[in-house]
Amino acid sequence: MYNSLWLNYKKLSVSDDFEKNIADCLCNVCFVSFDENNPVFLNAKKEIETAFSVILDRKINFCSNENEMKNGLFINFTPEKDLGKEGYHVFSTDKGYSIEAGGYNGLLYGIFRFIELLRLGKLTGNVDEKVIPDNPLRMLNHWDNMPGDIERGYSGNSFFFEDNKVLVNDRTVMYARAVSSVGINAVVINNVNVKGEASYLISEKHYEDLRNLSEIFNGYGISLFVSINYALPMEYGIETADPLDERVISWWKERCSEIYENVPSLGGFLVKADSEGRPGPFTYGRNQADGANMLAKAIAPFGGIIIWRCFVYNCRQDWRDTKTDRARAGYDYFHALDGQFEDNVVLQIKNGPMDFQVREPVSPLFGGMEHTNQILEVQIAQEYTGQQRHVCYLIPWFKEVLSFNTHMNEASVADIVSGRAMGNRYAGMAAVCNTGNDFNWTGHDLAGANLYGFGKLSFNTSLSSEEIAYDWARLYMASAMGEESFKKINGDRITDVTVEILMKSWPAYEKYNAPLGIGWMVVPNNHYGPDVDGYEYSVWGTYHKADCRAIGIDRTEKGTGFTTQYRKENAELYSSADTCPEELLLFFHRMPYNYILRSGKTIIQHIYDTHFEGAEDVEYMSGLWNTLKGLVNEDVFERVTARFEHQLMHSKEWRDVINSYFYRKTLIEDEKGRELY
Ligand code: GCV
Numbered sequence: 001m002y003n004s005l006w007l008n009y010k011k012l013s014v015s016d017d018f019e020k021n022i023a024d025c026l027c028n029v030c031f032v033s034f035d036e037n038n039p040v041f042l043n044a045k046k047e048i049e050t051a052f053s054v055i056l057d058r059k060i061n062f063c064s065n066e067n068e069m070k071n072g073l074f075i076n077f078t079p080e081k082d083l084g085k086e087g088y089h090v091f092s093t094d095k096g097y098s099i100e101a102g103g104y105n106g107l108l109y110g111i112f113r114f115i116e117l118l119r120l121g122k123l124t125g126n127v128d129e130k131v132i133p134d135n136p137l138r139m140l141n142h143w144d145n146m147p148g149d150i151e152r153g154y155s156g157n158s159f160f161f162e163d164n165k166v167l168v169n170d171r172t173v174m175y176a177r178a179v180s181s182v183g184i185n186a187v188v189i190n191n192v193n194v195k196g197e198a199s200y201l202i203s204e205k206h207y208e209d210l211r212n213l214s215e216i217f218n219g220y221g222i223s224l225f226v227s228i229n230y231a232l233p234m235e236y237g238i239e240t241a242d243p244l245d246e247r248v249i250s251w252w253k254e255r256c257s258e259i260y261e262n263v264p265s266l267g268g269f270l271v272k273a274d275s276e277g278r279p280g281p282f283t284y285g286r287n288q289a290d291g292a293n294m295l296a297k298a299i300a301p302f303g304g305i306i307i308w309r310c311f312v313y314n315c316r317q318d319w320r321d322t323k324t325d326r327a328r329a330g331y332d333y334f335h336a337l338d339g340q341f342e343d344n345v346v347l348q349i350k351n352g353p354m355d356f357q358v359r360e361p362v363s364p365l366f367g368g369m370e371h372t373n374q375i376l377e378v379q380i381a382q383e384y385t386g387q388q389r390h391v392c393y394l395i396p397w398f399k400e401v402l403s404f405n406t407h408m409n410e411a412s413v414a415d416i417v418s419g420r421a422m423g424n425r426y427a428g429m430a431a432v433c434n435t436g437n438d439f440n441w442t443g444h445d446l447a448g449a450n451l452y453g454f455g456k457l458s459f460n461t462s463l464s465s466e467e468i469a470y471d472w473a474r475l476y477m478a479s480a481m482g483e484e485s486f487k488k489i490n491g492d493r494i495t496d497v498t499v500e501i502l503m504k505s506w507p508a509y510e511k512y513n514a515p516l517g518i519g520w521m522v523v524p525n526n527h528y529g530p531d532v533d534g535y536e537y538s539v540w541g542t543y544h545k546a547d548c549r550a551i552g553i554d555r556t557e558k559g560t561g562f563t564t565q566y567r568k569e570n571a572e573l574y575s576s577a578d579t580c581p582e583e584l585l586l587f588f589h590r591m592p593y594n595y596i597l598r599s600g601k602t603i604i605q606h607i608y609d610t611h612f613e614g615a616e617d618v619e620y621m622s623g624l625w626n627t628l629k630g631l632v633n634e635d636v637f638e639r640v641t642a643r644f645e646h647q648l649m650h651s652k653e654w655r656d657v658i659n660s661y662f663y664r665k666t667l668i669e670d671e672k673g674r675e676l677y
Contacts, residue, residue: 028072040104087132105221137428154388155436155443166209180220182455192272207262223267231279242284243294252298260302268304296342317541325560327353339371357519364565367406388443393502407567473498512614517587552586
């Protein structure tokens with residue numbers, strides 16, 4: 001059982017005006033000049049039929065000759081216009097409405113958006129929306145394992161795998177519809193940690209299922225990708241995985257040829273190499289470009305691409321070693337290889353240099369490579385941001401990352417990953433996905449906003465977080481109640497409350513988490529809940545080094561030198577505590593607790609205050625949520641209420657554990673005399 005996410009179409013008849021001017025008009029739909037056998041066309045048409053027949057509660061008449069129709073919705077194939085294959089233009093005309101698209105993906109996106117505009121009540125007045133997606137690749141990475149579990153999955157088990165088999169069923173179709181409705185065009189179905197049966201996902205045993213899955217995906221404009229085990233040839237009796245060894249090279253060529261014979265539309269491979277125990281080219285004294293290029297050459301004849309992750313670091317560090325710095329690793333391994341990758345290799349770079357903490361600086365690899373295809377990797381699976389038990393709307397965070405000026409020719413991260421800055425064809429955004437086989441797909445209903453939002457943002461990076469939150473809240477939360485909730489008062493109330501909660505949630509989470517960008521005060525391994533010293537006594541190299549005098553890591557030139565990996569302007573900004581953005585102060589600097597921040601507060605007082613405030617913010621959000629009782633769908637209300645109860649308790653635990661840790665280290669009292677344990 002599963003719900004239909006934000007595609008839960010309900011009858012919508014909000015006013016006489018709607019009935020007369022919109023509903024009557026939209027009963028007539030004309031598709032002009034499309035290939036009526038194209039699978040994307042067929043799905044697009046089906047979507048209109050499904051949506052309109054429910055929303056308008058009328059029979060829909062289709063035609064393909066525009067002269068046959070006086071008014072209605074006209075959908076035109078316009079490859080000659082400047083929309084590319086994925087852009088669309090929706091506008092009102094004196095005969096009703098038009099959607100223009102230059103390709104089948106554009107058609108699908110235009111139709112999905114048109115249905116949204118209809119449901120959002122935005123089809124009144126003069127409609128004119130033309131969008132060409134900013135990012136060529138808009139990707140979801142699932143960390144699903146073939147036995148059926150999900151690494152860092154917080155919403156049930158996999159719907160792609162069970163008992164080491166690939167699942168292809170009606171849920172697959174629902175998934176494809178939903179993610180393509182927000183513009184996703186590439187999906188990796190399996191975990192980057194490729195182990196066990198997953199090594200053999202690209203083998204005869206699973207080709208048929210992969211082909212069936214890819215056909216469903218293709219019908220929604222999505223390319224199927226798989227994560228592979230870099231050392232796979234060794235599972236087939238070759239003694240080495242050295243990328244320069246002829247046996248390895250020809251093994252991959254043959255395997256690629258076999259795969260494409262069976263799964264012709266496969267997009268390519270995602271690879272995690274030389275990281276956290278995964279094999280890679282380092283074992284053979286080769287570099288990351290050697291490894292990626294060998295695979296790229298093998299897959300190129302079939303039009304495939306290699307997405308190669310830059311999350312490469314040594315996860316064993318002695319705490320006394322003050323020079324080694326995990327934050328440096330990505331740049332240290334990849335920067336010098338700029339320009340050496342094949343055209344069909346794309347490097348996938350996590351937003352920060354560490355690992356999806358609630359706050360990190362942007363990775364210096366963005367702006368550090370001028371001749372390499374790049375994808376930004378973010379994580380909507382809330383591994384470090386409350387594991388979908390806490391509400392944490394991450395789109396504002398991603399917007400900050402995208403707008404970061406790398407000072408490489410003044411390009412922002414958005415400019416680089418869109419391909420605009422360097423004119424590259426392969427570029428984009430990927431999110432580690434937050435779905436599972438729970439009824440509501442994302443465990444926390446409000447986490448659905450991150451799935452919807454990631455797609456929307458990667459399609460159009462200039463949308464604001466609020467706009468995205470508003471549309472999602474209206475489509476999912478308000479529409480769950482159907483017609484009644486769309487009526488002015490309830491619909492607006494539900495939407496406004498939901499948007500307010502979403503927009504408060506990431507700042508609140510940051511307040512009760514580790515302070516000022518230091519990160520990693522979380523329980524090791526499962527990454528849930530506070531454990532200030534949990535990682536301090538492990539070898540992962542994520543130390544905060546808090547003692548009774550100071551906290552933070554000196555990452556300036558005098559320290560680990562991480563700041564020098566940025567372009568001059570950013571290196572200077574981060575090098576001095578006076579100019580360093582304060583939310584990142586302890587990431588870059590080791591500071592005494594009585595250092596005075598720009599707010600006039602000492603660091604220690606800031607820690608106390610933010611932790612009290614964070615828990616209060618949760619109390620406020622949860623109170624707001626309670627005002628929706630009786631207004632939103634009862635199931636949704638109960639599920640979210642239960643999660644808020646937990647978040648309330650858990651945010652207080654975070655507050656108390658962090659505050660008492662620092663109180664006991666420093667013995668400095670809270671100026672406001674609140675209870676510290
Ligand atoms: C898939 C972190 C996570 C791991 C994850 C890894 C990665 O270390 O905790 O679960 O592995 O990142 O991104 O590869």
